[in-house]
Amino acid sequence: MRILQIGGGNFLRGFADWMIQKGNDAGVLDTGVVVLKVTPRPSRVPLRAAPFRVVLDGPDGPDVTRVDVIDEVVDAYADWDRCLAIARGDDLRLVVSNTTEAGIVDVPDDLSARPPETFPAKIAVLLHERWRHCGGDPARGLSFLPCELNEDNGRLLRSAVLRHAAALDPAFAAWTGAHCRFYDTIVDRIVPGGDAEEVRGERYAHWAIAGDPHIRDEFPLDRAGLPVEFLEDIGPYRVKKVRILNGSHTALAAVAPLLGCVTVNQAVGHPLAGEYLRRLLDTEVLPTLPPGAGPFAAATVERLASPALEHRLADIALNAIAKWQTRNLPVVRDRWAAGERAPLNVFALACLVLGYAGEPGDFPVRDDAEVVARIRDGVFPFDDARLAEETADHVRAIRAAGPEAALEKVIR
Numbered sequence: 001m002r003i004l005q006i007g008g009g010n011f012l013r014g015f016a017d018w019m020i021q022k023g024n025d026a027g028v029l030d031t032g033v034v035v036l037k038v039t040p041r042p043s044r045v046p047l048r049a050a051p052f053r054v055v056l057d058g059p060d061g062p063d064v065t066r067v068d069v070i071d072e073v074v075d076a077y078a079d080w081d082r083c084l085a086i087a088r089g090d091d092l093r094l095v096v097s098n099t100t101e102a103g104i105v106d107v108p109d110d111l112s113a114r115p116p117e118t119f120p121a122k123i124a125v126l127l128h129e130r131w132r133h134c135g136g137d138p139a140r141g142l143s144f145l146p147c148e149l150n151e152d153n154g155r156l157l158r159s160a161v162l163r164h165a166a167a168l169d170p171a172f173a174a175w176t177g178a179h180c181r182f183y184d185t186i187v188d189r190i191v192p193g194g195d196a197e198e199v200r201g202e203r204y205a206h207w208a209i210a211g212d213p214h215i216r217d218e219f220p221l222d223r224a225g226l227p228v229e230f231l232e233d234i235g236p237y238r239v240k241k242v243r244i245l246n247g248s249h250t251a252l253a254a255v256a257p258l259l260g261c262v263t264v265n266q267a268v269g270h271p272l273a274g275e276y277l278r279r280l281l282d283t284e285v286l287p288t289l290p291p292g293a294g295p296f297a298a299a300t301v302e303r304l305a306s307p308a309l310e311h312r313l314a315d316i317a318l319n320a321i322a323k324w325q326t327r328n329l330p331v332v333r334d335r336w337a338a339g340e341r342a343p344l345n346v347f348a349l350a351c352l353v354l355g356y357a358g359e360p361g362d363f364p365v366r367d368d369a370e371v372v373a374r375i376r377d378g379v380f381p382f383d384d385a386r387l388a389e390e391t392a393d394h395v396r397a398i399r400a401a402g403p404e405a406a407l408e409k410v411i412r
């Protein structure tokens with residue numbers, strides 16, 4: 001069997017490729033991976049069909065795995081014909097992707113371009129080639145496992161692909177709708193970096209996959225003891241993971257640089273930033289979740305405290321306003337709806353607003369130029385009067401007393 005992998009970033013190498021290697025080693029899979037490079041920009045890590053090491057930090061030292069599953073890398077912009085040939089392949093069954101949350105977009109595209117610009121349009125054209133080649137054989141549909149962190153990632157990808165498919169040929173769209181399976185998944189492993197030879201991450205991993213049970217036989221990694229779970233609905237699991245882990249990351253990336261921290265583990269170990277994190281989880285995030293999320297929150301704090309990960313706050317701060325909106329704002333809204341307050345999450349937003357505005361000057365701002373410019377012009381990023389007012393209160397307090405004293409006051 002062959003798996004088509006869209007994107008060759010560190011996350012997929014340290015998570016999906018690592019799992020496929022383990023599945024092959026355990027005898028539950030027998031598959032190679034072909035990686036498609038789908039952006040015209042140069043890769044951060046040069047992509048090669050060559051073995052690499054996955055080094056995972058754990059309580060008893062690093063665990064090193066040689067991953068040798070990538071047997072081909074194709075650049076869609078350099079060799080689209082080869083991509084079409086791969087799509088025709090008899091041995092192709094599964095597609096995994098990670099194109100960041102920016103990749104699954106539902107916008108018009110030029111389907112005659114070689115290649116089309118967006119990820120879903122590329123998939124539609126590749127599937128169309130497959131459909132033509134197999135004469136619409138129902139058995140030749142593909143299964144998609146998107147790893148992007150968008151909510152309902154499988155459903156989103158399916159609907160964008162189907163829109164392009166309908167423009168190509170209604171009969172092809174019907175085949176795609178009936179015989180290709182798009183699974184919602186949620187992935188969890190902190191993978192802070194790597195290069196062509198090595199990917200660094202944590203030992204912890206979890207992959208929750210929802211939907212049609214067909215996938216359990218195509219991708220039976222649970223039978224190799226891997227942390228892959230097949231669930232009917234991953235919604236509740238997703239909310240818990242995103243609010244606890246990603247919300248903590250985004251809050252720390254906003255607050256901790258103002259206290260002089262550079263990495264996540266420094267922040268967790270910092271007396272004030274560490275207390276901020278624990279209180280954020282205990283008093284704001286956990287009350288918005290169903291009972292039973294406490295152990296996951298405690299385990300998350302331990303994961304974030306690991307010194308071996310060297311996860312830079314500045315890297316997590318990429319597009320921080322949009323991330324705060326999806327990871328932290330829902331907590332604020334739920335607390336308000338329950339007649340409670342959420343000052344620690346709003347404090348993080350105040351730190352972002354100040355940081356984006358250039359005070360203090362060394363804040364790691366990595367966002368869309370337009371988003372940054374609007375904040376610098378004094379425009380509050382959300383259309384919400386209460387949020388604007390509470391954020392402004394924190395901004396004033398930070399300006400007057402400095403970040404440490406202002407934070408002390410909010411915490412205690």
Ligand SMILES: NC(=O)c1ccc[n+]([C@@H]2O[C@H](COP(=O)([O-])OP(=O)(O)OC[C@H]3O[C@@H](n4cnc5c(N)ncnc54)[C@H](O)[C@@H]3O)[C@@H](O)[C@H]2O)c1
Pocket residue numbers: 006007008009010011012038039044098099100101102103119147148149150187188189190191192
């Ligand atoms: N690194 C982690 O700890 C981690 C953990 C869980 C999930 N994730 C997911 O991974 C993403 C970051 O991935 P990474 O850490 O491997 O980073 P990365 O920058 O190494 O890889 C990102 C990949 O996305 C591709 N890409 C970017 N924009 C695209 C677009 N518009 N269309 C198509 N492809 C596009 C890039 O070419 C690259 O292959 C996050 O946004 C999140 O969705 C990461």
Ligand SMILES: O=P(O)(O)OC[C@@H](O)[C@@H](O)[C@H](O)[C@H](O)CO
Pocket residue numbers: 149187188189190191245246249250315316318
């Ligand atoms: O990858 P991003 O930039 O979307 O978010 C940064 C981190 O919060 C994220 O990558 C976590 O490490 C990951 O979600 C853990 O499973």
